[in-house]
Amino acid sequence: MSARTSPTSQPITLRRAVARDAKRLTRLVRGSGAYQGKYAAAVAGYRVGPDYIEAHRVFVAVGADEHGDRVLGFYSLVLAPPELDLLFVADAVQGRGIGRLLVAHMRSEARAAGIDRIKVVSHLPAEDFYHRVGAVRTGTAFANPPAVPWDRPAFEFRIPPG
Helix, strand or coil: CEEEECCCCCEEEEEECCHHHHHHHHHHHHCCHHHCHHHHHHCCCCCCCHHHHHHCEEEEEEEEECCEEEEEEEEEEECCCCEEEEEEECHHHCCCCHHHHHHHHHHHHHHHCCCCEEEEECCHHHHHHHHHCCCEEEEEECCECCCECCCEEEEEEECCCC
């Protein structure tokens, strides 16, 4: 667990997700403003279940509020093959450095696991974010209807040895 102060002006703790986080992570995915309109179908039935959390390296960024810990964002690192499977930041706190913090943590986890490259298939609205945090465009993941009826940019994070 690590605590940092972020531009949100509240301490943010990054911790490993646990089964009881599943419903909150699912709500964050389904409620994401990036998946409104034509993209809504992609997450309508999506579920981050306890089994998924147990099988992968899922980390959450939490901040304290009057109700306890508030989930600000999360990511999921799949080790084999190495892929950043999910990365979400709550709409209300986007633009405050939480995504950048999650990516830095993901890079650290990958380095510790001996991984030198992490694949990412980006959602179209997140393409600029991945450029800004150092991912390199490697190609295009082509549409796979009905689940994903649009092409998506493919990226890679290169993880230098630590």
